[in-house]
Amino acid sequence: xxxxxxxPRHLVRRRGQEARLRCSPVKGHxxxxxxxxxxxxxxxxxxxxxxxxxxxxxxxxKERFSAEFPKEGPSILRIQQVVRGDSAAxxxxxxxxxxxxxxxxxxxxxxTVV
Amino acid sequence: QKEVEQDPGPLSxxxxxxxxxxxxxxxxxxxxxxxxxxxxxxGPELLMYTYSSGxxxxxxxTAQVDKSSKYISLFIxxxxxxxxxxxxxxxxxxxxxxEKLTFGxxxxxxxxx
Numbered sequence: 001x002x003x004x005x006x007x008p009r010h011l012v013r014r015r016g017q018e019a020r021l022r023c024s025p026v027k028g029h030x031x032x033x034x035x036x037x038x039x040x041x042x043x044x045x046x047x048x049x050x051x052x053x054x055x056x057x058x059x060x061x062k063e064r065f066s067a068e069f070p071k072e073g074p075s076i077l078r079i080q081q082v083v084r085g086d087s088a089a090x091x092x093x094x095x096x097x098x099x100x101x102x103x104x105x106x107x108x109x110x111x112t113v114v
Numbered sequence: 115q116k117e118v119e120q121d122p123g124p125l126s127x128x129x130x131x132x133x134x135x136x137x138x139x140x141x142x143x144x145x146x147x148x149x150x151x152x153x154x155x156x157g158p159e160l161l162m163y164t165y166s167s168g169x170x171x172x173x174x175x176t177a178q179v180d181k182s183s184k185y186i187s188l189f190i191x192x193x194x195x196x197x198x199x200x201x202x203x204x205x206x207x208x209x210x211x212x213e214k215l216t217f218g219x220x221x222x223x224x225x226x227x
Contacts, residue, residue, distance in 0.1 A: 004157070031212065040122065042202055042217035043158065056214055091157055099209030100165075105157035 002027065004094050004106035005074075012112045019079040019086070021109045025094030031055075032075040033103060034067060037089040049075060050097065082113045117141050120203055120218025128226050133190040137203035137218045140184065144205040144216075147179050149188045152200045152220065161201075162188070163210060193225045 005024040013019050025032050030051050035043040045059040049069040060067065064082075069075040079086055089110050095103035120137045127133055135149075145166055150158035162177045164170045164186075170177045176189040186205075190197055200222045204215040 033214065035215075035217075040219070042118075042120070042219040043204075043215075045214040045216070048214055059214065093157075095211040097212050099212055101211035102160050103211055103215075105159070107155075107157045 004092055004104050006092050006106035006109050008109060009107065010110050010112070012114060013082045014114055015083055016081050019082050019111055021077040021090050021111070022074045023077070023092030023106060024074040026104055029094035029096055031095045031097035032069050033093045034077050035091045035093065037091060037108070043091060084113050087111055087113045115140060117216050118203060118205060118218045121221055122219050124222040124224060126224045126226055127193060129193060129195060131193050133193050133197070133223060135188040135201050135221050135223070137186050138184055139205055142184065143207045145208070146206045146210050147177070147186050148204040148210055148215070149177055150202040150204055152202060158202055195225045195227050198224045
C-alpha cells in the first residue's frame with residue numbers, strides 16, 4: 001500500500017524562479033491537503049482540494065501561490081517568483097474525505113530559496 | 115494569540131519515565147483532537163485522536179481532553195528512546211478527514227537511554 005508520495009524531496013530555487021511541488025495521494029483517496037512547516041513552527045494549513053475542485057484555500061497566500069488537483073495525475077502546488085521567505089517544508093496529506101478517517105501525510109518537499 | 119499553544123521544549127527525560135505533553139487552545143468549536151508524531155525529516159503520523167472530552171488509551175499512550183479548560187494532554191508511559199521525536203497536537207471542528215487541521219508548534223522530545 002503506497003503512501004502519499006511527494007516529489008521532489010528537496011528543491012533548490014533561486015529567487016524569482018518558479019517552484020512546482022507534486023503530490024500523489026494514497027490510491028483511492030480523492031482529497032488532498034497542503035501544509036507548510038517553517039523552521040521551529042508547526043504545520044500551517046494552506047489549501048484543501050478534491051479532484052478538480054478547491055474546497056478551502058483560506059491558508060494560501062493571495063499572490064504567487066496556486067494549487068490544483070486535476071482529474072488525472074498528481075496534485076501540484078505552484079509557487080511563482082519565489083522569495084527567501086518561501087523556504088520551508090511543504091507537506092501533502094490525503095484522505096478519503098470522510099469525517100473520521102485519517103489523513104495520511106507524505107514525507108514532504110524541502111524547498112530552499114537561494 | 116495563536117489558536118493552539120504548545121510548549122516547544124525541548125524536553126529530555128530518562129528512559130522509562132512518564133512523559134506529559136500538553137496543548138491549550140482558544141477556539142471552543144474544536145471537537146476533534148489529535149496527536150501526531152514527527153521524526154526528523156519525516157512527515158507527521160497520527161498517534162491518537164479523541165472526540166470531545168475524555169480519555170483514550172492505546173498501549174503506552176493516553177490522550178486526555180478537558181474542553182472546559184481548553185486543554186489537552188498526551189501521556190507516554192515507560193518511555194523508550196524510539197519515542198524521541200517531535201509531538202504535534204492538532205485540532206479540527208468537524209473531523210480530521212474532510213477539513214483542515216490546526217496544529218500546535220510541536221514539542222521536541224528526547225528520551226535518554
